[in-house]
Every structure is written in C-alpha cells, then in structure tokens.
Amino acid sequence: MKCLPEVAQLAKDHGALVVVDAVCTLTTMPLQMDEWGIDVTIAGGQKGLSSIPGVSLIAFSEEAWNTIKSRKARQPHWCLDALRAQTFWGSQQYHYTAPVPGILAIHEALRQICEETLPVRFERHRTSSIALQAGIETMGLQLFVPIRDRLNSVVAIQTPLDTDNAKIRKTMSTRFHVEISGAFGLDIMRIGQMGEQCRSQNLFKVLYALGMSCRQQGVDLDVSLGMAELERNLVIDPENLVD
Numbered sequence: 123m124k125c126l127p128e129v130a131q132l133a134k135d136h137g138a139l140v141v142v143d144a145v146c147t148l149t150t151m152p153l154q155m156d157e158w159g160i161d162v163t164i165a166g167g168q169k170g171l172s173s174i175p176g177v178s179l180i181a182f183s184e185e186a187w188n189t190i191k192s193r194k195a196r197q198p199h200w201c202l203d204a205l206r207a208q209t210f211w212g213s214q215q216y217h218y219t220a221p222v223p224g225i226l227a228i229h230e231a232l233r234q235i236c237e238e239t240l241p242v243r244f245e246r247h248r249t250s251s252i253a254l255q256a257g258i259e260t261m262g263l264q265l266f267v268p269i270r271d272r273l274n275s276v277v278a279i280q281t282p283l284d285t286d287n288a289k290i291r292k293t294m295s296t297r298f299h300v301e302i303s304g305a306f307g308l309d310i311m312r313i314g315q316m317g318e319q320c321r322s323q324n325l326f327k328v329l330y331a332l333g334m335s336c337r338q339q340g341v342d343l344d345v346s347l348g349m350a351e352l353e354r355n356l357v358i359d360p361e362n363l364v365d
C-alpha cells in the first residue's frame with residue numbers, strides 16, 4: 123500500500139487532482155496538505171474534531187481552486203457549488219442559512235484542539251490506539267489492517283470465526299452501552315477512538331465490552347489478560363487521567 127504523498131505524486135503525474143477524506147483522521151494524526159501535494163481535504167465535525175455532525179470543513183489548494191473557478195458546466199446541485207459557498211463566507215451573499223449551533227460547536231472544538239496542541243493530540247491518539255490494539259490482540263482477537271497502515275483513530279478487528287459480529291455489537295450496545303461499528307462489505311468490527319472519546323476510561327470500557335460480548339457468543343478469549351495489557355501499554359501521563 124502506498125502512503126498519501128506517493129499517491130498524490132502519482133495523481134499529479136497523470137494530471138489528476140487529489141481529494142482526501144480526513145473525516146476520522148483530521149487532528150488525530152499528521153496531515154500536511156501542502157507538503158504532500160493534496161488538492162482538496164474534507165472533514166466532518168463529528169469524528170476526529172470531536173464536534174457535532176452537520177458542519178464540515180473543506181480546504182482547496184491553489185490548483186484545485188483555479189480548477190473550480192474555471193469550470194464551465196453548471197453545478198448539478200447547489201450543495202456542490204463551492205463558488206457560491208465562498209461568496210457566502212467571503213462576501214456575505216446568500217447560499218444557505220448558516221447552521222449557527224454547529225458553527226459555534228466547531229469553533230469550540232477547534233479552540234480545545236489549539237489548547238491541547240496538535241503534537242500532544244497526535245501522541246494521545248497514537249498511544250491510545252497502540253494500547254487498545256495490544257489489548258485486543260492479547261485477549262485473543264485478530265486485527266485486520268497490517269501494522270504499517272493502521273490509523274490512530276480507528277481499529278479494525280476480524281470477526282472471530284463462526285460468529286456474527288452484529289450479535290457481538292448488539293450485546294455491546296444493550297448490555298454495556300458501547301457502540302462500535304461493522305463495515306461495508308468486510309467481516310470486521312471497527313472501534314473509533316477519536317477526539318474526546320479517546321481517553322483511557324473509554325478504552326477500558328470498550329475493550330471490556332468487546333471481550334465479554336465475544337465470550338457471550340462462545341469465543342474463547344482471555345479478557346483479563348487483554349485488560350491488563352491495555353493498562354500496561356497506556357502511558358500513564360497524569361494528563362490522561364484528567365476528565
């Protein structure tokens with residue numbers, strides 16, 4: 123698998139623009155839009171940024187913006203009209219009614235991110251993810267993604283043989299009040315630990331819920347060994363313990 127700067131270069135070599143969906147990664151791991159040659163980055167508020175759903179951020183490179191400005195075709199939908207959006211934000215011309223609470227929420231989320239600083243936030247997500255991965259594997263489950271391609275914000279787990287991950291997730295939800303997701307087309311479960319969710323108390327809760335719910339489906343796991351491994355791997359930074 124190639125890394126983003128290589129993908130972007132390949133696209134450039136073929137005259138294409140590169141759009142990156144950073145919904146779950148923005149502020150959880152580095153993303154150097156200009157240095158890596160990315161033309162458009164999109165992000166929702168509800169994942170890595172830890173705001174609420176409904177307001178999205180989008181950024182364009184010079185080249186992408188020039189391409190948009192020179193488009194001749196009428197936009198098929200007003201939602202896709204970046205020029206109108208720009209005049210809304212830049213020149214106070216009507217495009218839609220602004221979702222005021224969402225904008226305040228994203229402002230507050232970004233304020234908290236600035237306060238924490240990006241390097242600290244990246245490190246918090248990285249150490250939390252590694253600890254969670256270690257806990258899951260030690261418990262006896264298998265991770266889906268090869269180690270070099272893993273995100274800091276989502277951990278993908280193979281569904282144990284001969285089990286139905288929808289049943290495991292149902293137990294997690296009803297008995298432990300923890301929601302994780304399945305996937306589109308793959309037999310995996312995904313744990314998202316992003317933004318304010320990515321704190322040690324939540325990691326323990328999700329790992330315990332996962333382990334016990336798998337066991338209820340007859341999967342032979344050592345839950346306590348996994349919990350101990352999670353604890354051992356979490357760098358106990360006093361900051362991490364503050365709610």
Ligand SMILES: *Cc1c(COP(=O)(O)O)cnc(C)c1O
Nearest residue numbers: 143144145146147166168169175
């Ligand atoms: C969650 C997610 C989306 C979709 O966001 P919704 O929550 O369904 O609005 C898109 N891309 C990535 C990478 C995501 O993680």
